[in-house]
Amino acid sequence: MPDLRRLPPGQTAVPFAVSERHTGFDTLDVVTQQGTSHHYSRSPDGRVRYNYSNFRFLWPSECDLMGRLAGLILRQRTADWKGSPFTAESTDHVSIWRK
Known part of the structure; x- marks a missing residue:
C-alpha cells in the first residue's frame, strides 16, 4: 500500500x-x-x-470483499511476515484467509 x-x-x-x-x-x-x-x-x-x-x-478492504465473495473467512491480518500488528500506520499487510 x-x-x-x-x-x-x-x-x-x-x-x-x-x-x-x-x-x-x-x-x-x-x-x-x-x-x-x-x-x-x-x-x-x-x-x-x-x-x-x-x-x-490494493487496500485491505478490497481484499476483505473479495475474500467474502469467494466464501473465505479472514483469520488474521498483520503488518508484515514477522507478525507485527496491523494498524492505521501500516504500509503493508499480510492477510490469512480460510475456507
Missing part, C-alpha cells in the same frame, strides 16, 4: 530509495490504483541501469 499521505495534491512520484548506487521512486495514479516502481542503479564502472515494474495497489 503506498503511503498516500506523503503525496501532496498534484504530485505523482514518491522516492523510496536514494543512495550513491541506487535511486528508486514510485509513480502513482491514485484514480486507477496503479503504479510503476522505477529503479536506477549505478554499477562499479559508472554505467547506469534502469529497470521498472508495474503494480496495482
